[in-house]
Amino acid sequence: MTIIASLLRSAELPDSPTARLDIELLLAAALGKPRSFLHTWPERIVSSEAALTFASYLQRRRTGEPVAYILGQQGFWKLDLEVAPHTLIPRPETEMLVEAALELVPGFAPNRVLDLGTGTGAIALALASERPNWQVTAVDRVIEAVALAERNRQRLHLNNAKVLNSHWFSALEGQRFDVIISNPPYIASADPHLDTGDVRFEPNSALVAGADGLDDLRLITRQAPAHLNAGGWLLLEHGYDQGAAVRDLLSGQGFEKIQTRRDLGEHERITFGCLPC
Template identity: 50%
Template sequence: MTIEPGATVAAVQAALPLDPLENRILLCHATGLSRVQLITQGDRPLGADEAARLADLVARRLQGEPIAYIVGKREFFGLDFQVGPAVLIPRPDTELIVELALERLPAQAPRLLDMGTGSGAIAVAVAHTRPDADVTALDVSPDALAVAQANAAANGARVRFLASSWFDALAPDVTFDVIASNPPYIAAGDDHLAQGDLRFEPVGALTDHADGLSALRTIVAGSPRHLVPGGWLLLEHGYDQAAAVRALLADAGFTDVQSWQDLAGIERVSGGRFRV
């Protein structure tokens, strides 16, 4: 679309074709104005560079590109996270696994492992909330690790990052009180991969290119070697996978196996305790 230089902020905001929240986000990003300034400076005319920048941002969104990638950030657990095509966009549902992990960390010398950290959302949120925690985060993608490290630094979170395909980079004797993961769990060929924001996100972080449970099986199988007795394994999974994940945990000898619902009432996280 064309946005004429000299049009006022208020007029442009009213004319943009997206929903009101997205219009505001992109207008703020293009102009550098805050949400409050959009109101207090509504009669301010857009400069030529601002108009061109906004037109480009709107065109990208109309083509389906996620807002978070367009503006380069997303809020998660009250923190700002840098995001881009190398990582999944942190979603509110994943805040559930952070809350569950925090509830299960011991008061003294807590240790947490975040597997497949992506943007670092889980690890950074935990480390920011519990600065006394020893937090380790793994990812196989160097690009994702670079994003996660930047997010840890920006949020003042102390996290140890390791390049690793699941448990490969961990010493055999390293153990944790909680292992948390939001691994690839969409089955290959699932229609959702061709819809919405998922079209733009890294496919390897979304699907295991199999039945959607292969990464979850690997994590469940390897976790007992890296959990203290009574330690917790917490796994985010698909909307229809809770029963299957509970079965994996029970078969591996975990106790107190259960699932927790996300904001939409869907069983989104399942977990259990490593036998004492």
């Protein structure tokens, strides 16, 4: 028989930068309990079935598979989201987009919001959960991602959001929004980081955007004005070294009040601008 404390002491993930957190998340999932249970009941006996499940989780993590894919879920904002290998894993940095949108746009107005390349639905559903009077449209070109985002929407009972299949603006002809927001692919095709860490397991279609990583950002900034109401905002996540380029793209399309904000690592991470009234 094995107790929780023994498993926590003996488990090793030498190549993970977040080894202790990973181990606790995987053990808690194997037990079907929250992480707090591990520290509240360290002497609790672990069943052989749960121990075997934990061991298999550890082996998968040792190969580099992300914890979110192993467990099939990831926290984002205040939500627990289903994730799958055909979508990007939501990251804390992307919450900056949600924060900026909530700050820039009046909450009392019945705004129409568009989330481009929604993946799991993270950004769209976070905004819909915070602003029940907003109408949020989430689009993705990957059918499996659309289905996953819709499952997340239904499970969270967010009836002020809808999920559509669209390659960027392709299915939105004639529609205009007060806010367009996106975390598009922005990694250069030859970037060596694509062969390291969790990124190895994520879909290239959600990561790579041409030789300089700006292909999708160019398309979005070029086409967004035709789908924004006057005074509407376009908010974009981008790479740590792309802030200046994205500011230039926005100014080239006539956007005003352009700002870039830095993440906790002091890297330029999101840029936004307003379409003139």
